[in-house]
Amino acid sequence: MSKKIKYKTSFGDQLMWILTLLMAISVLVLMVWMGWQMYHSARPSIQRFGFSFIIGRVWDPVKEQFGALPFIYGTIVTSLIALLLAAPIGLSVAIFLNEMALSKVRTVIGFLVEMLAAIPSVVYGLWGIFVLAPWLRETVEPGLAKWLGFIPFFKGSPVGFGMLAGGLILAIMILPTIAAISREVMAAVPNMQREAALALGATKWEMIRLAVLPYAKSGIMGGVMLGLGRALGETMAVTMVIGNRPDILLSLFAPAYSMAAVIANEFTEATYDLYLSALVEIGLILFGITLILNVFARLLIWSVAKGPKGGSLV
């Protein structure tokens, strides 16, 4: 005989459950609401310019011309510079901390790397203006122009404020993200894997290459993507060193502009609705790109956390 089971819960218990449920739902609502709010505000611009907004090269609020390509270009170039520098270094940091360092060294250096992430963006920007940019202008850029000037990226007069400065400062800022995620996924590699490699007579580097990296590969890619997401949306430091000129130039020394920077600089000055709407649309594009990057990155990291797949084992 089946009997209906009674599960009485007290009022306080139900209140607690409902309260936590509401808060959990509110997070979901918050995300959807933010997307909708942005879309709603960007709609005039989307309807007016359509696809030409993304490929338009002219940004002239006075003439109501809004093409976001210079900002997209500046954002992509600076983020790529940042990735090119931060991915190998971040991975090296993770390998050093996880596979090589003794526990005391690991604690100290791990803390210092995390501090790198804790420094506020605006402080990096301040340092960028008064230390990094002058150094680039006086030392690095003339040197690059002299030795690598045949490559179009390194042609042109040294300015200091430009895509190279933006990329460098972004590299510093996303390095801790890449290092932290890489460490996390490398720590998930079972010790058995390492011991198996060492028992076969592998050197430490061979162990890392054969047992650790293949296993952690997709997670590391996820970390790099999260870093990229952070670079694309980073605002203050880039705004302060990129030069803020909506040009599309090959030279990395040249001043440029990024999507987040134009929003930061012009938002409070947007004198009419379409102007504001255009700026919000830039934000919406940024929102969309970072959302997609995050989804992919999380899936990759998650796949490592779940354990090994066929083929990734030695």
Next chain:
Amino acid sequence: MGQSISVRDLEAWYGSNKTLKGIHMDIALNNVTAIIGPSGCGKSTFVRCINRMHETMPGTKVKGEIILDGVSIYDQDPVALRKRVGMVFQKPNPFPSMSIYDNVVAGVKLNGMTQKHKLQAIAEKSLRMAALWDEVKDRLNYSGMSLSGGQQQRLCIARALAVEPSVLLMDEPASALDPIATMHIEELIRQLKADYTILIVTHNMQQAARIADSTAFFLNGELVEHGPTSDIFTNPSDKRTEDYISGRFG
């Protein structure tokens, strides 16, 4: 010997896995009943049904009837039921954030008792019953985690006793302990049975033989045999019980 607990047609599931397949059993008052059987036979699920802990796991289901002192437990608020049916788990699980004292009185305190002298009296009484008082009376404010494994388990017993249940369920309470701590726990169980109806799950047949008045043998989710401990161990009526007792499987 009064009937304390009557179990009728009890079936339980873990997801799609049926772990209890229609249990009929009467458990006597102020007695120690041992539940034995190979791992996976449903003995843990069985005791966890009696205080309705089984249902707290997601994906579980129960059917059937358990009558405690004449009332179906499924007609009661599970939270209130658990005050009458205490439980001690396999691994000692004192609350890590609480002192020894707070651990003992946690159940009464969180259920509304605030008078300090009463709480103190309850703490002392429970710790004495659990044979832990002399060892901890000078350091009641230490963390419960500072005790040894065996002491932690006796602390958990004291904590369960403080709520003044009439039934005490013990799910392999000594399996994580060393032999000396195990001896302490067994001694304690023998003393407690004057006031409590005790169900103890154990994989250790010598332990069942030492402390239990009656023993029930579970196999594959079914109750094979239940009777006085001496009968089960010396003269089992079922072939499967005999095989298990004599170590032919399990």
Next chain:
Amino acid sequence: MNDRLRNYRNWMMLSIFTIATFIALIPLFGVLSYVVKNGISALSLQFFTNLPKAMGLSGGGMANAIVGTLIMVFIASLIGIPIGILAAIYLTEYDRHSWLSVGVRFATDVLTGIPSIIVGIVIYTAVVLKMGNFSALAGGFALSIIMIPLIIRSTEEMLKLISHSIREAGYALGISKGKTILRIILPTAAKGIITGAMLAVARVAGETAPLLFTALGNQYWAHSLNEPMASLPVQIFQYATSPYKEWHQQAWAGSLVLISLVIILNLSARFAFRSRSN
């Protein structure tokens, strides 16, 4: 022969990783040393007590910005910490695996990943435009949106560390689920949750972008939460990008104060966490 090559390669790769790690730390010391060097010379008692001076004049302080940052971070904590902790309780204690939980976790990840300037845009269009003015409240809201996902993540991690047997011990004593969570589970995870909250506070204390078009900034004291309010990061940004040398000095001093605040929060969060494991 072959082995020597392998050993050589091993030695080389390990050296590269070590060197790269030290290269990674150069910017940290670069930034810290400049902030300390330039900041200390500009720092004085009046920096903490005075209002900013007009452009081009030396002296003055950032008292309003320091207080503004504290107020807005406080508002953000008041909103963000309870929402974050309660949502995390739902995810760990009530419902770990349903679609709703998966969705909430996904939303948490998305909110963690989106650029903070986006939050500024949304609060501007939703709050500032509706209320008709920039305000400290709008700034606090914006910061709270950044805080919520951080708190959820860290709290969830901490609650997940608590063994299920502790929850069962609570239920088995006839303690209701709500009380078990509030009086047993939360205290057990308290240190970890506080650590996470402190790190989240440290993080939003340094945020500039979400405040640019919400709290805006203010050269004077704000008299209510419904007025534009100064904050350290925004003040640093405005001073750093200004053409005045005196303001640059102030920006360095502000950075020193901000960095000290952030590092103190980080260190004490770690200290709290370490004492837990002992």
